[in-house]
Amino acid sequence: MLGKLLKHEFRATGRIMGPLYLVMLALALCANVSARVLDASRSRLLNVLGGLVIAMFVIAIIGTCVMALVLMINRFRTNLMSDEGYVMFTLPVSVHQLVWSKIIVSTVWFAATFLAVGVSGLLASFRLAYVDDFISRIGELFQQITAYYAINGAAFLAEALVLAFVGCAALCLLFYASMSVGHSFANHKTLLSVVCFFAFQFATQMVGTLGILGLGDIHFVWRFSNMAAIHTAMAASIVSALVYGAIFYVVTVLMLKKHLNLE
């Protein structure tokens, strides 16, 4: 059933994100042409038009990134917390599956947005030589890291990807937990969701700060090589994000199971 939920979730969100990516990529091509025109032309009108196209491309990038975040929040609110919730919570699926479908789809859109912005950046590059240069430099950097640290370069990349995935999921869950608590009240559901969001943020920052201060008080002697220290820091970050996400996951599921309060 999770597969079917994902199918319909991608269908619901793809109709918004798909056209946005297309617009961004089209504007990237236009920005590329504009940059060439700006470089070659001395016409003031063409310069103004070219500048406008590049500005629109930048706005499209910002808009797409913001939309990925807004869509993650709005989809949970409209699909589970408002009228559509009567349909979704009476489907033969578990609350866990409903929450996971939202997390997975939002995280995929975050990753797709990151890729689309990268591709549009390459498309907008003034000359193709810049793209070749960029790709070859990335390749060189990766080869140098791998050659110098043996397998550690690839391991670091894998850790960074896992951290990005877990971090995105944890971010989604912070919003979901805030909304599921806020919407359990009879009135002012949106306002209380915002209050919950800031309360959760404050609480996690307090716990994080106290944890770091506590670590400082422990008089262990840490003997790590540079690379081992990086891996340990990455592992600690992944575990922290997992714990952070797990707490909000439990809050979200508990509220949706026991205190669901659809209008």
Added chain:
Amino acid sequence: MSILECKGLSKNYGSVTALDHVDLTIEPGRIVGLLGPNGSGKTTLLKLANGLLTPTAGELRIDGLLPGKETHGMVSYLPERTCISTWMTVSQLLDFYGDFYPDFRRDVAVEMLKRLNISDSQRIRQMSKGTREKVQLIMVMSRAAKLYLLDEPIGGVDPATRDYILSTIIGNYNPDAAVVISTHLIADVEKVLDDVIFINQGRVVLQSSVDAIREEKGMSVDALFREVFRC
């Protein structure tokens, strides 16, 4: 075995009691009117049966099971308000119900939609409020469910639409299933009911068959309702 059974079921919203120690059973193959004035607890009972609320005390079982994803597969629920996603086309809505409910009879739904001249490519948001309600009812009644829970299916619609809705319910429900129709518009539904449950201020005040009411009390359900709930 009863398809729906409540034992000492209570639900409080803070200090307000919506349901107070409700005991009732509903048998398969019956069309039951859940009748009561506004705010009597009808919607709360149906929400509890769908797992949308958690009881404060007591329990409710559907075919012997507590409400959850297993019972959702047996129950076809029509909420009080229109809840289908408005961005979907009719075709996407049919896919949605077909994907999640193995008992969804797509051919039956398509036939009913055709009779209303609703095309597959039409978006829900392009429809009038009345048409959306009809489409939602068609989706609910196109399932061969064990239990249909219909919350105010004829509330707020014109008499012609009421007739359409009632004929859709009667013409399409699974005869082995139980149908619960929650309403306060007794006169309109009385003709289709086998049993009635009167509910007031969260308590069941009467559970009887329509025939028994007519024979023993010598009055219609509508007349009895007016007598019981006289202000």
